[in-house]
Amino acid sequence: xxxxxxxxxxxxxxxxxxxxxxxxxxxxxxxxxxxxYQQLPGTAPKLLIFDNNERPSGIPDRFSGSKSGTSATLGIxxxxxxxxxxxxxxxxxxxxxxxxxxxxxxxxxx
Amino acid sequence: xxxxVESGGGLVQPGGSLRLSCAASGFTFSSYDMHWVxxxxxxxxxxxSAIGATxxxxxxxxxxxxxxxxxxxxxxxxxLQMNRLRTEDTAVYYCARASLDTAIADVNFDCWxxxxxxxxxx
Numbered sequence: 001x002x003x004x005x006x007x008x009x010x011x012x013x014x015x016x017x018x019x020x021x022x023x024x025x026x027x028x029x030x031x032x033x034x035x036x037y038q039q040l041p042g043t044a045p046k047l048l049i050f051d052n053n054e055r056p057s058g059i060p061d062r063f064s065g066s067k068s069g070t071s072a073t074l075g076i077x078x079x080x081x082x083x084x085x086x087x088x089x090x091x092x093x094x095x096x097x098x099x100x101x102x103x104x105x106x107x108x109x110x
Numbered sequence: 111x112x113x114x115v116e117s118g119g120g121l122v123q124p125g126g127s128l129r130l131s132c133a134a135s136g137f138t139f140s141s142y143d144m145h146w147v148x149x150x151x152x153x154x155x156x157x158x159s160a161i162g163a164t165x166x167x168x169x170x171x172x173x174x175x176x177x178x179x180x181x182x183x184x185x186x187x188x189x190l191q192m193n194r195l196r197t198e199d200t201a202v203y204y205c206a207r208a209s210l211d212t213a214i215a216d217v218n219f220d221c222w223x224x225x226x227x228x229x230x231x232x
Contacts (some may be wrong), residue, residue: 002154033216037155044204044222045147045155050212056220088155092215098170099145099157099217 003028004089004102011108012079020105022072022089028100032092034072036065037101039086048087049074081109112136112221114205119226126195126230132188132205132223140183143208145219146190148201148228158203159190160214168214195230202227 005023012018022034036049047056049065052072064075072089089102118130132144146158159179160168167179178191188205203226206219 033218035216035218037219044224045219046222047209047218047220050209050216050218050220056209090155090157090217090219092217094215096170097168099147099160099215101147101155101157104154 002103003093003100006089006102006105009106011110013110014079016079017075017077018079018107020074020087022102024070026070027095028091028093029067029072030070031094034067035090036074037088037090045088079109083107084109114207114221114223116203116205116223116226119203119228121229121231122195123232124195124197124230127193128195128228130190130203130226134186139186142210143214144181144188145206145208146179147204147206150201162214197230200228200230
């Protein structure tokens, strides 16, 4: 049972924008950095966003992250068919003394 | 090329043990914190354990439990010893590298292996 809640699915047409929420608490998102991962079918996760809103080199600026209080959001603009994947937020939970991930959101390009 | 390659997965009976390995290449392994993350087929990601570059270990609830993480920098290798395995431990196990100069609690993994499947079944 994950302590971070994400919507199970999100969708938009090509070229449009999709946002994915990640809801937690003061013991996790509220006091720790949030990362976001993309997992294409049959592959390992890939880091998209770290430290709430930073992009690793090579990640296009179509991907953005933000955090407010105990929630975080991933935004994807200019949606492409190649963006169809599962997306996970991740952070540390100070009460559990453990890394925690969100429930995951499947993005579909209509 | 930065690469992580897991091995050691397979079929094991409940109550059995298994040791997973992760071979690192293309970077200075000894400088990086390393983590294990698992994923039940069709389900989400679950953090398993971490080991710092200095050798400090981290487990859920701060207790080692049935799993023990270790590293051998001379061999550029990460390990996960899993004992008293249960059917619910069936999953793909990934090793992941934490970004340099980040804290364990940053959960910032910039490189992942391809995963190794562990199946616990009688």
